[in-house]
Amino acid sequence: MSNYLFEFKEGLIIAFKAIRANKARAILTTLGVVIGICAVALMSTTIKGIDIAFEEGISSLGSDNLYIDKWAWFSDEEFWKMRNRKNLKLSDYEKFKHLAQLPIAVAPTLWIVKKVEYGNNYVEGTLITGSTNEYLKTTNFDFDEGRFFSAIESKSSRNVVVLGKEVADHLFKSNNASEKYIKIRGIKFKVVGILKKQGSNLLGNFNPDKQVYMPIGAVFKHFERASHRSIAIIIRAQNTSMVEATKEEAEDIMRRIRGLMYDEENDFSINQQEGLTQNYNNVVGVIKIAGLLITGLSLLVGAIGIMNIMFVSVKERTREIGIRKAIGAKKRTILTQFITEASTICLIGGLIGLILAVLLSMVINKFLPTSIQFDTVILAIIISLITGILAGFAPAYTAAKMDPVEALRYE
Amino acid sequence: MNIINLENITRIYQLGSEEVRALDGISLRIDKNEYVAIMGPSGSGKSTLMNILGCLDTPTSGKYDFKGINVSDMSDNELAEIRNREIGFVFQTFNLLPRSNAFHNVELPLIYSGMHSLKRKEIAKETLTSVGLEDRLHHKPSELSGGQRQRVAIARALVTTPSIILADEPTGNLDSKTGGDIMLLFNAIHKQGNTIILVTHEEYIAKHAKRIIRLLDGKIEIDEKNE
Numbered sequence A: 001m002s003n004y005l006f007e008f009k010e011g012l013i014i015a016f017k018a019i020r021a022n023k024a025r026a027i028l029t030t031l032g033v034v035i036g037i038c039a040v041a042l043m044s045t046t047i048k049g050i051d052i053a054f055e056e057g058i059s060s061l062g063s064d065n066l067y068i069d070k071w072a073w074f075s076d077e078e079f080w081k082m083r084n085r086k087n088l089k090l091s092d093y094e095k096f097k098h099l100a101q102l103p104i105a106v107a108p109t110l111w112i113v114k115k116v117e118y119g120n121n122y123v124e125g126t127l128i129t130g131s132t133n134e135y136l137k138t139t140n141f142d143f144d145e146g147r148f149f150s151a152i153e154s155k156s157s158r159n160v161v162v163l164g165k166e167v168a169d170h171l172f173k174s175n176n177a178s179e180k181y182i183k184i185r186g187i188k189f190k191v192v193g194i195l196k197k198q199g200s201n202l203l204g205n206f207n208p209d210k211q212v213y214m215p216i217g218a219v220f221k222h223f224e225r226a227s228h229r230s231i232a233i234i235i236r237a238q239n240t241s242m243v244e245a246t247k248e249e250a251e252d253i254m255r256r257i258r259g260l261m262y263d264e265e266n267d268f269s270i271n272q273q274e275g276l277t278q279n280y281n282n283v284v285g286v287i288k289i290a291g292l293l294i295t296g297l298s299l300l301v302g303a304i305g306i307m308n309i310m311f312v313s314v315k316e317r318t319r320e321i322g323i324r325k326a327i328g329a330k331k332r333t334i335l336t337q338f339i340t341e342a343s344t345i346c347l348i349g350g351l352i353g354l355i356l357a358v359l360l361s362m363v364i365n366k367f368l369p370t371s372i373q374f375d376t377v378i379l380a381i382i383i384s385l386i387t388g389i390l391a392g393f394a395p396a397y398t399a400a401k402m403d404p405v406e407a408l409r410y411e
Numbered sequence B: 001m002n003i004i005n006l007e008n009i010t011r012i013y014q015l016g017s018e019e020v021r022a023l024d025g026i027s028l029r030i031d032k033n034e035y036v037a038i039m040g041p042s043g044s045g046k047s048t049l050m051n052i053l054g055c056l057d058t059p060t061s062g063k064y065d066f067k068g069i070n071v072s073d074m075s076d077n078e079l080a081e082i083r084n085r086e087i088g089f090v091f092q093t094f095n096l097l098p099r100s101n102a103f104h105n106v107e108l109p110l111i112y113s114g115m116h117s118l119k120r121k122e123i124a125k126e127t128l129t130s131v132g133l134e135d136r137l138h139h140k141p142s143e144l145s146g147g148q149r150q151r152v153a154i155a156r157a158l159v160t161t162p163s164i165i166l167a168d169e170p171t172g173n174l175d176s177k178t179g180g181d182i183m184l185l186f187n188a189i190h191k192q193g194n195t196i197i198l199v200t201h202e203e204y205i206a207k208h209a210k211r212i213i214r215l216l217d218g219k220i221e222i223d224e225k226n227e
C-alpha cells in the first residue's frame, strides 16, 4: 500500500516537473480541457437554472391547481371527440361551486386575446383572463399597486382590470397606474391593481406578467357570446397531498352535473400542471441531452489533446523510461506515473475551467436564477480526473510495456 | 559462493531473414566479491552480455542462475524487483534523470523498493557522501561535471546495496584523469566487498580488475586472472 502511495507521490512530482519543463505546451494542451470542463459546468448550471425558472413559473400559477376543461391539455385523446363535447358554461361552474367540498377556491376562467391601449401606448395580443374575485385564491399573486377586483365588481361585471407587471410597464411608462383607464376595443376599463413581477418567461403568454385580468361577466358582455365559448374551471386543492382526492371529487360532481351514466365516458377533462411539467420535461429533456452531448464532445476534444500530448511526452521520455526500468520500476509504476501526469494536467485544466465557469455563470445569472452549485464543482472535478485517467491510459500503457534495453538505446 | 552462473547462453537478433548471434554459447561463473573486466572489439557482444547479466534482457536460449535462482523464466515484475534490489547499473552516458537533482536520482531506487521516507533520505545522503558529493545534493545533472555525474550514477547503483555492480564503459565519456579517479572509486567499492563487472576498451582500465574476460563474435575467447 505504502508502495502505491510513494509511486503516486513520485508520479505527482514528475508531473509537475514535466509541466514546468514545457509550460507553453502544457498550457495549450490544457486549454482543451479548460474549455471542456467550463462548458460542462456552465451547461449543467444553465440546465439547473432553466429548471428552477420553470418551477418558479409553475408555482406562480399555483401548484395545487386543477383545471376542468372541455379540452385535455396533454393527452392523445382524439381532437374530434373533444370538439364534440358540450361547452362548459357559467351555470356549470355555479353548480360545481355549490357542490364541491374539498377545494379552497373554485373560479371560472375564459381566455381571450386582445390589444390593450393607453394613450399612444399599446400591447398587441395580450392574454386576457376573465374570472371572478375567487381567482386570486388560486394564485400566489402579490401586488405592486392596488388590489384584485372585488366580489361586487365581479358579480356586477364592472369594467375593471388588473394588469401584469410587463403590461403595466408597457402602457404606463411612469408609475401610479391604478385608477387610470385603459382601452380594449375602444371600451374603457379602470385599472384597480398591478401585480408584482412573477417572472418566468418560460411560460410564454401564460406568464402572469404578460396578462390582464378582468371579471368574466365583462368578457361576456363586451367580447364573447356566452354560448360561443367554453369556460374552464380552476380548482385549488388544500395542499399537494389533497390534489388526488380533490380531483376525484371534481370528476364525480362533473359527471353528476352532466348526468352521465356509469358506462359513459367523461365529456370533460381534468387537467393538472403535472401535464405541463411532463411536457416541459419532454421538450427540455431533449435540449438537455443535446447540450450535454455537445459539451461532452468539447470535453472529448480536450481529452484527445491530452492523449496526444501524452503520447508525445512518452516518446520524448523513452530514455527516462528505460532508466527507471533499469533501476527497478515495474510496469505498474510507469503506468501510474503517466496516468498521474495526465490526470494532474486535466485536474489543473478542470480547476481553471471551473473558475472560468464561475465567472461566466455570474453573467448567466442575469438571465436565469442560478449559480454554480457545490455538486457541480465536485462533478466537474471528478469528470476532469476521469478524463485524465482515460486519456492517459493508452500512452501510459505504451510506456509501461516498453522494452528496457531498447528504451535505453533510444536517442 | 557464486552469484552468477551462465550455461550455454545465446542471444540471437532476427533482422529480417538475417540472424545476428550477439551471444553464441556463453558459459560463465562469477563469485562474490570478484572484480571482472569484459573486453573485446566493438560488436563482440559485451553490452548484450551485460544486459542479460543485469536482467534487462533475456537470453534466446541457455540457463541463467542468479544466486542459485533460475531467472530465465521470471516474469517482468520479478525481473524488475531483481534489478531494483540485486543489481546496480552504471552506464557510459550516465543515464541520470535530467530534471531531477543528484539527491532525487540516488533516492529513486529506494522509492521503488518502498523504503520509508526518513530512512531513505538518510541512506541516499550517506551514499552520495561516500562518493564525495555531499555538497552537490541539489544540483541537477546539467549543473555537474562529467566525473561528478558518473559519481551520482555510481551512488545510485550502490544505494540499494546490490549483489553486483554492472558498469558498461563507465569511463568511456570521461577524460583519462577523471576516468582514473572513477576507477579508484570502483577499486574502493570492490575493497568494501562488492562484486563488480565492468566493460571497457582500454587495457589500462582493465588493469584494475582481478579477472579479464575477452569476447569475440559472441564467444568467450580468453578468461584469465589478472595479477
Ligand SMILES: Nc1ncnc2c1ncn2[C@@H]1O[C@H](COP(=O)(O)OP(=O)(O)OP(=O)(O)O)[C@@H](O)[C@H]1O
Binding pocket: B013, B014, B015, B020, B021, B022, B040, B041, B042, B043, B044, B045, B046, B047, B048, B049
Ligand atoms: N537490438 C538489436 N537488434 C539487432 N542487432 C543488435 C541489437 N543489439 C545489438 N545487436 C547486434 O549484436 C551484436 C553485439 O552488440 P553489442 O552492443 O553487445 O556489442 P558491444 O560489444 O557492446 O559493442 P561496443 O563495444 O561497440 O559497444 C552487434 O553485432 C549488434 O549489431
Ligand SMILES: [Mg+2]
Binding pocket: B046, B047, B048
Ligand atoms: Mg557496448
